[in-house]
Amino acid sequence: MTSQSNCTASLQTTSVYSYQFFMRCKSTQLVVFVSLLTPSLARPDELHAYRTASADISRLLTIASLTNKYHFLSTAWWAVSALYSVTSGEFGPPTHPMGDLARASTTALTQILEIAMRCGHRRLIDFVIECWSNRILSKELSPRAAMHVADRWDLDALRGVAYYVQLMESGKIFETRLRSTQSPKPHELIPHSNTAIEQDTGEAAVVPEPTRSRASTPESVCDDEAAPLTSIQITRLLSGFYSLVSSWDYRRLNPPTFPRPDGCTYHMHGCVSTFRTVWCDVARSEKTMRYGSADIVGRLRCVEEQLRASTELACALSPGCKREAMTAVKKCIKGVQEQLSTHFVDLTVPGTGD
Numbered sequence: 001m002t003s004q005s006n007c008t009a010s011l012q013t014t015s016v017y018s019y020q021f022f023m024r025c026k027s028t029q030l031v032v033f034v035s036l037l038t039p040s041l042a043r044p045d046e047l048h049a050y051r052t053a054s055a056d057i058s059r060l061l062t063i064a065s066l067t068n069k070y071h072f073l074s075t076a077w078w079a080v081s082a083l084y085s086v087t088s089g090e091f092g093p094p095t096h097p098m099g100d101l102a103r104a105s106t107t108a109l110t111q112i113l114e115i116a117m118r119c120g121h122r123r124l125i126d127f128v129i130e131c132w133s134n135r136i137l138s139k140e141l142s143p144r145a146a147m148h149v150a151d152r153w154d155l156d157a158l159r160g161v162a163y164y165v166q167l168m169e170s171g172k173i174f175e176t177r178l179r180s181t182q183s184p185k186p187h188e189l190i191p192h193s194n195t196a197i198e199q200d201t202g203e204a205a206v207v208p209e210p211t212r213s214r215a216s217t218p219e220s221v222c223d224d225e226a227a228p229l230t231s232i233q234i235t236r237l238l239s240g241f242y243s244l245v246s247s248w249d250y251r252r253l254n255p256p257t258f259p260r261p262d263g264c265t266y267h268m269h270g271c272v273s274t275f276r277t278v279w280c281d282v283a284r285s286e287k288t289m290r291y292g293s294a295d296i297v298g299r300l301r302c303v304e305e306q307l308r309a310s311t312e313l314a315c316a317l318s319p320g321c322k323r324e325a326m327t328a329v330k331k332c333i334k335g336v337q338e339q340l341s342t343h344f345v346d347l348t349v350p351g352t353g354d
Contacts (some may be wrong), residue, residue, distance in 0.1 A: 050082045053091045056084065057098040057108075064115045076119050084111060084124040106145045117153050125155075131162040143169075147233060160340030164297070166229075167237050167244075171292045231348055240344035244294040247336075247343070251296070255279035256328040261320030271321040278313055282306040290302035297340075300333045 050060060064079035086094050087101055094100050098108040109132050116124035135141045143162040150159035229237070255276050260267040280305050282288060291298040307313060307329060313322055 050079075051085060051091065053086065053089075053093060053099075054098070055082065055086045056093045057086065057094070057096045057112075059100075060086070061111055061115055064119060068115070068118050077121070080115060080119040080121045080124060083115070084127065085120060086125055087112065087124070088157040101128060102135070106141055110145060110149055113149060114153070129155060129158045133158060133270045134185075136161055136165050139165075141277075144229075144282040147229075151233070156341040159344060160337075160342075163233075163236060163240055164340050166257070167240055168292065168295055168298075170237065171241070171294055175293060232348075235346055235348060236344040239347045241294045243343040244296050248293065248299060251332075251336075253280060254281035256325075256332040258321070258328040261318070261324055264318045264321050265319065271317045271325075274316040275313065275321075275325050278307065278310055279303070282310070292354075296336055297333065300329075300336060304329050304333065 049055060060079050060083050064076050064083065067073075067079060068076035073182040084100055085091065086096075098104050098112070101109065101112075104112075109128060113125065113132070116128060132141070132146055136143050136146055143165040146158055146162035150153070150162055159195060225259045257272075258275075260271075264271060283299070287304065287306065288299050291302060304326070308326065313325070317325065
């Protein structure tokens with residue numbers, strides 16, 4: 001009797017668990033089913049609600065995600081296009097918390113960007129990257145989550161900004177490492193895990209311990225923006241530091257060139273020569289050197305500011321030449337910013353350190 005009672009109780013428990021599992025699956029299937037049918041069966045006024053400033057962004061994300069997963073591609077494109085229209089402000093300032101990308105959370109930015117990547121919506125991809133990059137540059141958001149997402153999807157534009165800002169926040173460690181080795185090779189800048197490096201203050205700065213097993217999922221990225229850097233990310237940061245320092249060493253001695261405008265009769269030996277001299281002077285000025293040795297964007301912007309205020313350029317260069325010279329400087333800074341990702345490479349991959 002005891003054995004039969006135990007068997008009966010076990011079957012009842014199993015039945016309860018099976019029923020609960022069935023209901024969870026049924027609930028999930030219902031959400032999928034409703035999401036797939038919503039755009040097809042909704043009334044015109046209900047569909048219009050998704051293309052207004054008050055559209056439910058989370059609902060659009062669900063529809064886009066599930067329809068893309070189950071290959072309802074036209075519906076997925078409709079949903080992701082609506083996402084772009086709402087978040088870009090086509091219908092006015094978005095009212096949903098996830099709609100305004102200038103204020104949305106890192107989790108929201110990650111979800112929208114990954115849906116855009118899965119659906120291949122280029123305009124939404126570029127718009128999210130631009131908004132996210134601007135907020136990272138303004139120090140409003142941590143670059144950690146963006147580094148993970150950029151690596152996962154191989155997004156050069158986002159990777160360049162995220163890694164650059166992270167490097168600026170950790171630059172003291174790499175500055176010390178560079179000074180401690182004469183003519184270092186890239187691999188010599190890479191410390192082992194938990195390596196303590198003495199800073200100018202005499203205090204030990206511990207390099208974040210690499211995390212090899214951390215899952216590469218949006219949830220893990222967004223739940224903990226302060227998660228330890230992976231070993232590959234540390235390698236990229238260090239190679240980026242070395243590359244950016246080398247790039248500045250070249251640019252400080254080689255100002256951008258500019259064409260001769262109409263009316264300049266003493267271009268090469270006058271305007272170009274003077275511009276080169278002033279460029280080299282301000283590139284090594286105390287004001288410029290306050291920026292970190294790898295902060296090439298900060299140093300170039302500082303140089304630009306000093307060139308604009310230079311009385312020597314104002315007197316020695318013709319108005320046309322000065323205008324062309326400053327345009328060339330601005331293009332130089334823009335080009336450097338657009339190519340930031342090329343500095344952050346994984347030196348453990350054969351051929352990347354050549």
